Amino acid sequence: MIRQPIICVMGHVDHGKTTLLDRIRNTTVAVREAGGITQHIGASEVPIDVINKICADLSNAFSVKITLPGLLFIDTPGHEAFTNLRRRGGSVADMAILVVDINQGFEPQTVEAVEILKEYKTPFVIAANKVDAMSGWQVQNTNSMAESMKHQRKDVLERMENGMYGIMGKIGELGFASNIFDQVKNFQKEVAIVPISAKTGEGIAELLMVVTGLAQRYLEMRLKIEVSGPGRGSILERKEVRGLGTTIDVILYDGSLHVNDTIAFATVDGVAKTKIKALLKPKPLVEIRESSSKFFNVDEVSAAAGIKISANDLDGALPGSPVIQVIGEEYANQINSELGSVFKTDRTGAVLKADSIGSIEALSKLLEAEGLKISKKGIGNVTKRDVMDAFSMKALDQLGSVIISFGVKTEADAHEEAAASGVTIIEGSIIYKLIDDYKEYITKKKGDAAKAVEDMVVFPGEIYLIPNSCFRVSGPAIFGVQVKEGRIRPGYVLINEAGVVIGRIKGIQSDKNALPEARKGESVAVSVEGPTYGRQIKENQTLYTRPTDSDEGTLLGAQRGLIDDDEAVLLRRIIEIKRKAKER
Numbered sequence: 031m032i033r034q035p036i037i038c039v040m041g042h043v044d045h046g047k048t049t050l051l052d053r054i055r056n057t058t059v060a061v062r063e064a065g066g067i068t069q070h071i072g073a074s075e076v077p078i079d080v081i082n083k084i085c086a087d088l089s090n091a092f093s094v095k096i097t098l099p100g101l102l103f104i105d106t107p108g109h110e111a112f113t114n115l116r117r118r119g120g121s122v123a124d125m126a127i128l129v130v131d132i133n134q135g136f137e138p139q140t141v142e143a144v145e146i147l148k149e150y151k152t153p154f155v156i157a158a159n160k161v162d163a164m165s166g167w168q169v170q171n172t173n174s175m176a177e178s179m180k181h182q183r184k185d186v187l188e189r190m191e192n193g194m195y196g197i198m199g200k201i202g203e204l205g206f207a208s209n210i211f212d213q214v215k216n217f218q219k220e221v222a223i224v225p226i227s228a229k230t231g232e233g234i235a236e237l238l239m240v241v242t243g244l245a246q247r248y249l250e251m252r253l254k255i256e257v258s259g260p261g262r263g264s265i266l267e268r269k270e271v272r273g274l275g276t277t278i279d280v281i282l283y284d285g286s287l288h289v290n291d292t293i294a295f296a297t298v299d300g301v302a303k304t305k306i307k308a309l310l311k312p313k314p315l316v317e318i319r320e321s322s323s324k325f326f327n328v329d330e331v332s333a334a335a336g337i338k339i340s341a342n343d344l345d346g347a348l349p350g351s352p353v354i355q356v357i358g359e360e361y362a363n364q365i366n367s368e369l370g371s372v373f374k375t376d377r378t379g380a381v382l383k384a385d386s387i388g389s390i391e392a393l394s395k396l397l398e399a400e401g402l403k404i405s406k407k408g409i410g411n412v413t414k415r416d417v418m419d420a421f422s423m424k425a426l427d428q429l430g431s432v433i434i435s436f437g438v439k440t441e442a443d444a445h446e447e448a449a450a451s452g453v454t455i456i457e458g459s460i461i462y463k464l465i466d467d468y469k470e471y472i473t474k475k476k477g478d479a480a481k482a483v484e485d486m487v488v489f490p491g492e493i494y495l496i497p498n499s500c501f502r503v504s505g506p507a508i509f510g511v512q513v514k515e516g517r518i519r520p521g522y523v524l525i526n527e528a529g530v531v532i533g534r535i536k537g538i539q540s541d542k543n544a545l546p547e548a549r550k551g552e553s554v555a556v557s558v559e560g561p562t563y564g565r566q567i568k569e570n571q572t573l574y575t576r577p578t579d580s581d582e583g584t585l586l587g588a589q590r591g592l593i594d595d596d597e598a599v600l601l602r603r604i605i606e607i608k609r610k611a612k613e614r
Contacts, residue, residue, distance in 0.1 A: 033255045033334045034075065034100040035245040036122055036283065040147070041129030042137035046159040050129055050228035051103055054238075072266045072279055073336035074103045076238075084173055085239045098246050098253075101238070102334045104281070122264050122283050124249055125241060126154035132193035132225065133163055136200045142462045144204050149395065153248065155222045155240055156208065158197055162227040164189050175225055175233035194223050211240050218248065255333050260355035261287035265295060266336070268347050274308070276344040279336065280353050286332040287355060293339070294361040295353050296369060296387065297346030298409065301362040308340040348409055350387030372407075378427035379403025380468070381420045383412050385437035389461070393436060396465050402472070405430055412440040412455060417447040429475055432456060436464055483589050488523075490585075490593070490601040491516035491575035493556075495567060501555065504562040506536050509569075510555050515600045516575070516593075517549045523576040524558065525604075529611025531576070532567055533560025550596075574604050 039047045055074055077100040085096075104123060128143055130136065147154050162169055166186040170178040179187060191210075198208045201221060208221040222240050226233030245253070263282040271277050278295075287293070287309065294303040310325040331337045339353075352368040354361060372391045382397075382404045384390045390407050397404060405427075406419050412435050423430035433448070435457040440448075448455050456471060458464035492515040499510030524532045536557040538545040548554045561567045577585070582605055585593050593601065 031255055032253045034098055034102045035124040035249055035253055036102045036334050038104045038123035038126045040126050040143040042139040045129050045131040046228040047129050053228045053231050076101045081238055081242055085235045088235055088239045096242055121150040121152055122281055123152055124252060125245055126152050127157050128154050129157045129159050130197055131160050132158040133160055135196050142460050145462055157237055158194050158223055158225045159228050161190055161225050162230050169230050173231050173235040175236050178232040190225055197223055217244055255284050259285040260357050261285040263353045265347055265349050265351045265353055267349055274340045277338050277340050278344055278347050279338055282333045282335050282337060284333050286330055288330040292356040293353050294356050294365055295347050296351035296365055301365045303356055304341040304343045306339055306341050310338040348387050375405055375407055376403035379405040379430045381406045381416050381433045383408050383435050383438055389436050392461055411438050412444050414443045414447045417444050417453050420453045421451040429472055434468055484592055487581040487584055488575055488577040489517050490597050490604055491518040492600055493573050495569050495571045497569040500563045506557040506559045507561050507563045508557045509563055512553045513548050513550050515550055516597045517547055518575060519547045524573045525576045526573055529607045533558040
């Protein structure tokens, strides 16, 4: 049996995701004689007869016969549909509609959505929304964009085309070829862009036609299910419901579930199982406005569907956990197999807290791709214990003394502990923005560490005593030098070619201005405590700075980036001078 594809609607805030779903739902209400719409938990099911009614003219024009049973639209925000609704090897969502404001173009959440789609290898189409907001657009009472375009001025159509070209350019930068839907030659290689107005309904017919056609043509094997087989789904949310206690909202993507079936799921303590007391479905959309009853009981439900499950012992159920019907004794292995290495951690790294298993999985993949490590992973609010764990990382990894928090709150005592211990908490609700914030934190931390090292170590330096430039013979000696290589600073000890200590730089001046440092190519006056000019030092002589053994190890090791290649060569020469001096 072929189930309806699960379609996720994604996009930036205010670009029209909710309006699009509302328009599809309202349209189906308007044509209810052709069939009704069923509202599921976190999803809305549009039956095939409704789609046929909306797309009738297009179906006839293109001689397309739709054989799918319908479309199941995910109502939850885009990133949640992908991070909470997960299955082994990818997302529960079969396809996605990426909603982009044709007048505004790509925004941060649009880019995040594309990256998530790329990560999960999910096919998608772009709905170029808000064509009705373009200057000069004449709203038409039709669901067909082709019909509406017949009544628009040439300059308005050009603006619409330019808007779609702008979207094509941006999606191209993100690694996808695209084209206007009726100009696509290969739907497996090009992303289709469909102009629409979610507000007026123009273009809804073309959008549904493209989505249905693509799902029917390319996803047939994925959509085949065994209705009588064991139910398999994914937990979208865990909720408290008055009169029912703790419930879980599940998207069922394969098989069937029945009242009294035993199901298994993941908790923070491992795999748990329980018996279904009730399967609850919301009233159909057309009845919600008329009925005070929110749910009705059903004895069974088949994929693909959204369902609320009431059972005992659901308090620990984790959003994003797979839900499977228990048959035999292999349920724990099956759950753990689906979870894979989601909770695998490194010896060092940041503490990661998130709202679901899927969020942990998505963030872990992205952090790993950036070469970043995670020492602890958990679901739920950031606690004082998390802060203490992050603080303990300081001894092993200075960069690991940080907590990355996605979609969860930080408890009050955790805030206090973080402030007292110097642990940084990076919070966010956009996955890719959170990753960028963490990378920025690491860059700053590394910069701070490098600056601290730079202030402490003695760098290699080579100076040449300029002839006829002695201003004072001793106490301290003041004379002119040219920095031939590296750098010098006040406080640096100077040695000669034989490795003998000459004295310590007291100050550096240029045009009577004191300098904190002089670098290669600069000519300055230096005052040096210790030597007498004409005895221990003479004009045309070369002197060197004297880094400690620790400085040498730092500059040629962990902080190699603080010196260039020429300075590295000079440092090795100074090391050799010091070695020979010890041997004498």
